Amino acid sequence: MTETAAGLNDDAPPGALAVDCALVTEILTGFVREEVRKVGFERGVVGLSGGIDSAVTLAVVCRALGPENAIPVVMPYRASSPASERDARLVAAQLGTTPLGVDISPQIDAYFDRHPDADRTRRGNKMARERMSILYDLSLARGALVVGTSNKTELLLGYGTIYGDMAHALNPLGDLYKTQIFALARHLELPTAVIEKAPSADLWEGQSDEDELGFEYAAVDQLLHQMIDERRTRPELHALGYDDAFVKQIHRRVRDSQYKRRPPLIAKLSNRTIDRDFRYPRDWGR
Amino acid sequence: MVKAAPEVTEARATGPSGEIVVALAQMAPRLGDLGANLARHLELIGTAAAGGADLVVFPELSLTGYFLKDLVTETALRLDSPEIQALAEASREVDAVVGCILESDDHRFHNAALYLSGGEVVHVHRKVYLPTYGLFDEARDLAPGNRFRAFEAPLRSAGPRRPWRAGVLLCEDLWHPSSAYLLARAGVDLIICPSASPGRGVGHGSELGTAQSYDVITRTYAQLFTAYVVYCNRVGYEDGINFWGGSRAVDPEGHLVGEPAGRDEAMPLHRLDLAALRRARIANPMLRDERHDIVDAESRRLHRRERD
Known part of the structure; x- marks a missing residue:
């Protein structure tokens, strides 16, 4: 099933997802610069997939810290599309950075040789977590903070691997929907090839986010914006022309993936439990 | 009929005096680091004094940072704390408005702004409206103030014309027009607004939504209450949340005095x-x-009705 924004009636606020890209870029650049430097780092490391999110993230890191302090890491698996690596290197070069290349095939294959029956979700999750472990190793080796690439759409839908691509120190794009990131990518003049191709996690041959999710980013972003940011009720969403089943499906996805967006639960025993009544900002003393 | 200001004083002199220079110390405090922030205050006070300022205004919670959570009690000061004494000493050179957590004798913690001058704490404003919604959680950790009072600001170089009357509104206090009304009724010439306003809203043009709101509020109050409004917001990031600066002075006709500051540290005069x-x-x-x-009569009537 594919929902499109064309199904919405005239009451849907036009351009509700429009953002001022120059303003957003300035805030995100300051965010990366300050949050990296206040913890004593000068560099950022970014997993560069060839997709739009990591390209925009790297562009922001370059603006914030300088290309010489941005470390893109290209981590293909042998089944990854060659076009992805080509696009990743195109982005890295355009931004004046020198990418590191780490082929993750040996470590993935070494594990799944013992689990040949593993389905592609397990394999995809494992790849995301291997990439995370490489980024965190480079974080220590290079003195660079891991800058993540998760956007608001995938965070809300739970369309990411917990402790995989969802693990990082900073997330500049986490409050931007996918369609807003397209606008930002154009503003940042990133390569057309990266902006125009269909979004894909590239965990297996021919994977497409929108095919896998079952709806288009344009449609789900509008709905999430109305549901989350505008706090519209179910009847209001219905009146705006959203399909009830689609609304229900998306609400369930957001609810059921809440655990991915929270730290692990701690069994409460004392009067001062971490994150419950022991509440300090992360920037404590900084 | 009741007159505008309760204490109407004759102008003591005529002529062009009555001019002051206000410095807006748009800075980024270190979160929970009183020592570093005190040093920065003393440095900026020195710079403002050297630049000829009569008053230097710091942002809300300038001595502690904003999203304190459990750091509220650990960074709290009393009026006799050495940090306040050091700042009061520095105010012999130039008046200063600083922000801190102030602990009362019965151990309530207030988000406070202190007006310091000539070695003394001249005025204390405890934030009345503690935002506790959205990203704000102030009433969880803080006790509210219960008054809006005008005071005579020493501003020694103001000259013989007459003293300046001032009042302080802290950030969310500004979102309640009754606060500004009460200060206007108390006869203020100058509304001092220290702020720690998190920037948000990127879909309505080249300015943040919060910046647009404060632009409207500060210019509207200045014009409607025919008073100067000086707004000093902080900059920097705390746990990823940005503070948008934009510190400005607005004249009693609602026009900006000079340009508002940007999103970086700055100290415009x-x-x-x-x-x-x-x-x-x-x-x-x-x-x-x-x-x-009319306000009094209608307030009494509404009060009776609300009580019933």
Whole structure:
């Protein structure tokens, strides 16, 4: 099933997802610069997939810290599309950075040789977590903070691997929907090839986010914006022309993936439990 | 009919004096680091004094940072704390408004702004409206203040014209027009607004939504209450949340004095002038005409009705 924004009636606020890209870029650049430097780092490391999110993230890191302090890491698996690596290197070069290349095939294959029956979700999750472990190793080796690439759409839908691509120190794009990131990518003049191709996690041959999710980013972003940011009720969403089943499906996805967006639960025993009544900002003393 | 200001004083002298220079110390405090922030305050106070300022205004919670959570109790000061004493000493050179957590004798913690001058704490404002919604959680950790009071600001180089009357509104206090009304009724010339306003709203043009709101609020209050409004917001990031700066002075006709500051650390100086305030109040005598008697009568009536 594919929902499109064309199904919405005239009451849907036009351009509700429009953002001022120059303003957003300035805030995100300051965010990366300050949050990296206040913890004593000068560099950022970014997993560069060839997709739009990591390209925009790297562009922001370059603006914030300088290309010489941005470390893109290209981590293909042998089944990854060659076009992805080509696009990743195109982005890295355009931004004046020198990418590191780490082929993750040996470590993935070494594990799944013992689990040949593993389905592609397990394999995809494992790849995301291997990439995370490489980024965190480079974080220590290079003195660079891991800058993540998760956007608001995938965070809300739970369309990411917990402790995989969802693990990082900073997330500049986490409050931007996918369609807003397209606008930002154009503003940042990133390569057309990266902006125009269909979004894909590239965990297996021919994977497409929108095919896998079952709806288009344009449609789900509008709905999430109305549901989350505008706090519209179910009847209001219905009146705006959203399909009830689609609304229900998306609400369930957001609810059921809440655990991915929270730290692990701690069994409460004392009067001062971490994150419950022991509440300090992360920037404590900084 | 009740007059605008409870204490109407004759102008002590005529002439062009009554001019002051206000510095807006738009800075980024270190979160929970009193020592570093105190040092930065003393440095900026020195710079402001050397630049000829009569008053330097720091942002809300400038000595501690904003999203304190459990750091509230650990960074709290008392009026006799050495940090306050050091700042009071520095105020022998230039008046200063600083922000801190102030602990009361019965151990309530207030989000406070202190007006310091000549070695003394001249005025204390405890934030009345503690935002506790959205990203804000102030009432969880803080006790609210319960008054809006005007005071005579020493501003020693203001000259013989007459003293400046000032009042302080802290950030969310500004979102309640009754706060500014009460200060206007108490006869203020100058509304001092220290702020720690998190920037948000990127879908309505090249300015943040919060910046647009404060632009409207500060210019509207200045114009309607024919008073100067000086707004000092902080900059920097705390746990990923940005503070948008934009510190500005607005004249009693609602026009910006000079340019607002940007999103980086800055300390603009603005010249404010009682003669301009006088002209504004001649041109727009709303304060003279304000019907406080109606406000009082209707408030009493509404109060009775709300009670029933």
